[in-house]
Amino acid sequence: MQPPETRKPAAGQAAGSSGASKGWDRIDHQDHTTSANIVQESGGNSNERQQMPNSHVTYSSKCYVTVCVGCDDMFQTSRRDQMTCTGACRVRAHRNGSMTRRKAVCAITKAEPVTLGWAMALSRLCPHLEPAMLAGELEFEDIMPDLNRAFVARVYEALRMTETAP
Known part of the structure; x- marks a missing residue:
């Protein structure tokens, strides 16, 4: 069973603010990590996050x-x-x-x-x-x-x- 989708604040954000406009808080349903966690794991450098592949984030590109x-x-x-x-x-x-x-x-x-x-x-x-x-x-x-x-x-x-x- 898949865990429910949750939102976590991006690196450097307060718990009440949302990073939804940047898409940093989407969950990958395969490994249950957020791209915000990826930024934190890479040392918090958001420039490194931009260079990471988008395979960590779930997108619906079916046509x-x-x-x-x-x-x-x-x-x-x-x-x-x-x-x-x-x-x-x-x-x-x-x-x-x-x-x-x-x-x-x-x-x-x-x-x-x-x-x-x-x-x-x-x-x-x-x-x-x-x-x-x-x-x-x-x-x-x-x-x-x-x-x-x-x-x-x-x-x-x-x-x-x-x-x-x-």
């Missing part, structure tokens, strides 16, 4: 590529469970029944509803990875960086096409 249930367009999101690109698409998906259909298909297959959007993005952007996914050699978390690169490349390609159009 998912999926297909919107409402408009059938691909989009990027930092939320793992997001199935629509906008609020308007979420309303549209509920009103036209596409959200209900996706959830029904996923209930039959015992899959998360969001994974269907990921699979659709995979087939559109990286069809060469589908056999490995179907064989169980890869997980969606493994291929998401490839999907992101392919998505960004497609966006830049579309941008170049619009710049050269008369």
